[in-house]
Amino acid sequence: MTALQQVALLVAIYFVVVGAIGVVASRRSARSPEEYFLAGRGLGTVVLFMALFGTNCTSFVLIGIPGKAYDLGVGVFGLNAAIVALGVPLSFWLIGSPARTMAMRLSALTPAELYSKRLGSRRVGFLLFAFFTAYTIPYMVQGVKGASLVLSQASDGALSPGWAGFGVLFVVLLYTSLGGMRGTAWTNVFQGALFMLFMAFAFVFMARSLGGFAAAMQGAADVDPALLELDRTRGLFEPRKWASWGLVIATTVIAFPHMFARLMAAGSDEILRKVCRVYPIALVVLWVPAVLIGVWGRGAFPDLGADADRVFQLMVAEHMPPALAAFGFLAVLAAVMSTLDAQILTLSSMLLRDVLEPLGRELDPRTEVAVGRGFAWVIAAVVFGLSLVWGESVFDISRKSFEGYTTLVPTLFLALRWRRFSAGGAFASLVTGNAILACGWTLGARFPSFGFLPVFWAFVGATLAAWFGSILTPPADEAAVARAFGDG
Amino acid sequence: MGRRLQHACAWLGFVGLLFLHVDAWRAPSDTFRFGWLPDELGYRLVWVLLAWLYLLFVCGVIWPRESRRGGRE
Incomplete structure (x- = not known):
C-alpha cells in the first residue's frame, strides 16, 4: 500500500467513526432545542472534560506552538501553557459555574442569550453576538x-x-448537524484521546530516535543555546509583554462562545470541579511534548526559517515509525475538528436564538432545531470562502481573535458576580475595550502602550468603563436580577 | 479553617503564583537538571505543580462553599 493510499484509508476510517458517532447521538438530540444545543444540560465528567479540552486545543497547539518553540525555545511553555493551567480552571469557577446555574434559571441556551436576559437588554445580546461572531469566524478560518x-x-x-x-x-457539518451538542461532545472524546495519545507516543519515539532526551536537547543547544533559557529581552518574553500576554492567554478561553456553551451544558457544579482538577495535568501532558518537539526540531532541521510551522510534520515524518507517522496528520485533523464542530454549533445557535428570535420569529421546537442546522451550513460556507482568500499566518489570525475575546471578559464576569452591573455598563465596557484594541491594532508601534501590549489597556479600559457605565446608568429590573441570582 | 482565613489563603496563593509567573528577578540559566531538563522548563513545571495544588484547594474548599451559598449545588 502506498503512503497516499494509507493516508486515504486512515482518513476514511476516521470520517466513518466520527460520522457514526454523530448518527448515534442524533437519536437523542433532535427532541428539543435544549437537547440539541446543550445536550440537555447533562454532560458528565469524562465527556465534559474531553469536550472542553478538545475544543480548547486546535492547530494552534499542534502546529503553531511547535513552530513558535522552534523560533523562541522552551520559554514558549511558560509564556502560554503554565498560566493557562491556572487561568482556565479559575475562569471555569469564577464565570463558568455561575453562568451554568444562571442559564438554567433563565432558560438561556446561548452565551449572548444569557447576558441579554440577565441584563434585560436585547441590544446587549446583539452586541455580544456581533463580537463573538467577529472573533470566532477568523479563529475558525x-x-x-x-x-x-x-x-x-x-x-x-x-x-x-x-x-x-x-x-x-463537510464531515464536521455532517456529525454536528446530526448530533448537535451531544454528537460533538461524544466525537470530542474520540478526537481528544486520539491527539493526546499521539502526542505522548510522538514525544517518546522522537526522543529515542534523536538518541535520548539529553541528546535531543543538546542537538538544539548546539544550534542556538538561547533556545533553552528565557531571554527577557526577546519579544513577548519582555516582562511587561509577558504579563500582558499572560492576561490574554489565561482569560481568553472562557470568552470563546463555544467553550462557554459547553460549560452551560455541564451536568453539575461537582462535575465542573472534577474537570478543573484534571485540566492542568492534561495541559502539561499535551504542551510539554508540543514545545519540546519544536525545540528538538530546531536541532534536527535548523534551516526552516519562515517555514517553522512545518516542524511538527517534518519531525513526525522523520522521527516516527512509518506506521505511526501516518497518524500524525489525523491528530491535527482531530484537534481542529473538535474545535470547529463546537464553533459551528454555537454560532448557529446564537444566530437562531440571539438574532432571529428577538426579531420576532417565533418557531416551534422542531423547526428551531432544523433552522439551527441550516444556519450551521451557512456559517461553514462563509468560513470555507474566507479560508480560500485569507492570507495571514495561522498564529497571527489566532492572536487577533484571542485579544478580541479578552476585551469581553469584564462583561462576562461582572454580569454574573455584581448585581448592580447594568446594560449600560455592558455597552460601555464592550465598546470601550474594543475601541482601544482597534486603536492598538491600527496604530501599531505608535500606540502609547508603555511597554505593555495594547490588549492590556483594552482590558483595563473595558473594566473601568463597566464600573462607570453601571454606576451612571439605571440598574436592571430588580425582579429580573432576583430571578437571575436565584433569590427566594 | 474559617471562611475569612480560607479567602485570605486563596488571595495570597493567587498573588504569589502571579508573582512567581512574572519572574523578572530570575537570571537566565542554560543549565540542565537530571542531564536533560532545562532549568527554565523545570521552573515552569514546578510552577504548574504549585498552581495545581492551589486549584485543588480552591475546588475542594472555596468553590463548594460558595456554590452552596449561591444555590448552585
Whole structure:
C-alpha cells in the first residue's frame, strides 16, 4: 500500500467513526432545542472534560506552538501553557459555574442569550453576538487553513488545500448537524484521546530516535543555546509583554462562545470541579511534548526559517515509525475538528436564538432545531470562502481573535458576580475595550502602550468603563436580577 | 479553617503564583537538571505543580462553599 493510499484509508476510517458517532447521538438530540444545543444540560465528567479540552486545543497547539518553540525555545511553555493551567480552571469557577446555574434559571441556551436576559437588554445580546461572531469566524478560518494544509501535505499535494478544507468542513457539518451538542461532545472524546495519545507516543519515539532526551536537547543547544533559557529581552518574553500576554492567554478561553456553551451544558457544579482538577495535568501532558518537539526540531532541521510551522510534520515524518507517522496528520485533523464542530454549533445557535428570535420569529421546537442546522451550513460556507482568500499566518489570525475575546471578559464576569452591573455598563465596557484594541491594532508601534501590549489597556479600559457605565446608568429590573441570582 | 482565613489563603496563593509567573528577578540559566531538563522548563513545571495544588484547594474548599451559598449545588 502506498503512503497516499494509507493516508486515504486512515482518513476514511476516521470520517466513518466520527460520522457514526454523530448518527448515534442524533437519536437523542433532535427532541428539543435544549437537547440539541446543550445536550440537555447533562454532560458528565469524562465527556465534559474531553469536550472542553478538545475544543480548547486546535492547530494552534499542534502546529503553531511547535513552530513558535522552534523560533523562541522552551520559554514558549511558560509564556502560554503554565498560566493557562491556572487561568482556565479559575475562569471555569469564577464565570463558568455561575453562568451554568444562571442559564438554567433563565432558560438561556446561548452565551449572548444569557447576558441579554440577565441584563434585560436585547441590544446587549446583539452586541455580544456581533463580537463573538467577529472573533470566532477568523479563529475558525485558521483551523480550516491549518487542517487543509496538513491534509494536502499528507496526500503529497494530490489533494489541494481547497478540497481538503471542503472535506474537513463537510464531515464536521455532517456529525454536528446530526448530533448537535451531544454528537460533538461524544466525537470530542474520540478526537481528544486520539491527539493526546499521539502526542505522548510522538514525544517518546522522537526522543529515542534523536538518541535520548539529553541528546535531543543538546542537538538544539548546539544550534542556538538561547533556545533553552528565557531571554527577557526577546519579544513577548519582555516582562511587561509577558504579563500582558499572560492576561490574554489565561482569560481568553472562557470568552470563546463555544467553550462557554459547553460549560452551560455541564451536568453539575461537582462535575465542573472534577474537570478543573484534571485540566492542568492534561495541559502539561499535551504542551510539554508540543514545545519540546519544536525545540528538538530546531536541532534536527535548523534551516526552516519562515517555514517553522512545518516542524511538527517534518519531525513526525522523520522521527516516527512509518506506521505511526501516518497518524500524525489525523491528530491535527482531530484537534481542529473538535474545535470547529463546537464553533459551528454555537454560532448557529446564537444566530437562531440571539438574532432571529428577538426579531420576532417565533418557531416551534422542531423547526428551531432544523433552522439551527441550516444556519450551521451557512456559517461553514462563509468560513470555507474566507479560508480560500485569507492570507495571514495561522498564529497571527489566532492572536487577533484571542485579544478580541479578552476585551469581553469584564462583561462576562461582572454580569454574573455584581448585581448592580447594568446594560449600560455592558455597552460601555464592550465598546470601550474594543475601541482601544482597534486603536492598538491600527496604530501599531505608535500606540502609547508603555511597554505593555495594547490588549492590556483594552482590558483595563473595558473594566473601568463597566464600573462607570453601571454606576451612571439605571440598574436592571430588580425582579429580573432576583430571578437571575436565584433569590427566594 | 474559617471562611475569612480560607479567602485570605486563596488571595495570597493567587498573588504569589502571579508573582512567581512574572519572574523578572530570575537570571537566565542554560543549565540542565537530571542531564536533560532545562532549568527554565523545570521552573515552569514546578510552577504548574504549585498552581495545581492551589486549584485543588480552591475546588475542594472555596468553590463548594460558595456554590452552596449561591444555590448552585
